[in-house]
Amino acid sequence: MPQETTLVHLSELAIDYTLSVAGAIVLILVGLFAAGLLQRWVGNALRRLPNFDETLVRFLSGSVRYAVLAVVLVAVLAQFGVQTASIVAALGAVGLAIGLALQGTLQNIAAGIMLLALRPFRVGEYIDAGGIAGTIEEVGLFATELKTADGVYILAPNSELWNRAITNYSRNALRRNDLAIGIGYSDDIAMARKTLLDLAQADARVVSVPEPVTFVDQLGDSAVVVTLRYWSATNDFWQTRFDLTEAAKRAFDEKGISIPFPQRDVHFVPQEAPKTPAKASRRRAA
Template identity: 65%
Template sequence: MNLDPQDAWVAVQDGATQLSGLVVSYAFSVLGAILLLIAGWLIAGFVQRSLYAALSGVRGFDATLARFLSTSARYAVLVLVMVMVLGQFGVQTASIIAAIGAVGLAIGLALQGTLQNIAAGLMLLFLRPFRIGEYIEVNGIDGTVEEIGLFATRLRAIDGTYVLAPNSNLWNEPIRNLNRNGVRRNDLTIGIGYDDDIELAVETLLGLARADGRVSTDPAPAAFVSELGDSAVSITLRYWTSDKDFLATKLDLTKAGKLAFDGKGISIPFPQQEVTYRNGAPQP
């Protein structure tokens, strides 16, 4: 079969025209994609900085939470830009969104424990059951809060040791914050002998509490008989003090109580047991 040179030339021209159209079309698509990427990158950075500045300007708003939300907003903008870029080349964005959702679900199932800690961290940052510098007790975990992260909370135990507690462990248990209210109550109990003067012991402890400037006068300290034990009458001094003075006041009043009782002849008995012998044998 002989091909007419004129027809061949026409076919070549048609092919070149179609090829040049495709090149121009894809060139514009590539150029548009590049411009979208540049604009999206700049917009994402602007959104991150603006949101972080706005949240940081809110009084009492946690810096960690502000950083997390601003970074999340930045990545959300970048994901949207990538979907738009793929749309420039004729890719069905609906399928892309469905694929992103499927990948997100798979990642969520694989990182279920980690995401649980993140969710707990966000709740801790929003509701603020404790703040940095406060002393907390949570199901055997106790210490001064040094950092509240998205995955875990760092504490310093009373003996100075380092404690890293997963946020989910803190969020799912009752939290005892020893500093939040600013004041704490203490019950100082000292046992005296049954033959000692109860009223003298009560007034002695009350006098010690009233003389200590760290003890609150409202509510006023109180002293009372709290228990009749096997070998001692328990006298309890109940008083309130600031959370910062709690431990020092407790130690000082315990020592002062012992010295005051010794000075006034009030005994502090140790456990005793009387054994009665009948016919040379101890009786129950």
């Protein structure tokens, strides 16, 4: 009888564990299928959004997949009679400890998600964020890679960029430029203005709307400052400025318009020699 009872118990345990293992296998297979399906569905849905970054798509879709797998793991443990409430509480405590330890890293991840979602800058654009300036090379979840104008590599944490005002010099299609040149007070202002305006209108990179204008900006100590204000494509901004500056110097030289050096007028006012009192003169004579 004891042997028969033992065999009965063993058979019951075997059946229970067999069913548990079978149920766990089914849960794992269904969970893997559901996780992959939800990952693809979320990824495809996010890719249909305009200008949504691929890095952020992969991060969010991957997060959904791992969340489903975590739920499946808890369900599998419950299938074998494990008290999942304590496991969930322990995982929560571990997650809190990891979050506190990696607080700076999590800030960078959150900032990276916001940067990738809002897109204040893209790869290839030149920005300045509170002194962090350069051309964007890559935007990641933790940090952003930049290259300065002189070829220096910068790796900036995303939280540093997100917490500062970002000036994007490449985002808009057109940029305005003010080319200020000083001429002598004796030179013809109207001729100088017309010369600059003709140069701008002859340059194909200067757009006609808004049209270029010239004006006297200020009366300086040594020169009358004449300014040419024009708009050009952002990609042509610097080269157009360089070329127009050189062309203006050549045109002014041809027309006899001077570009004076800084100068200062010094006026010398002589003072009369002090008169010697008559009594003092007589004493010296004596």
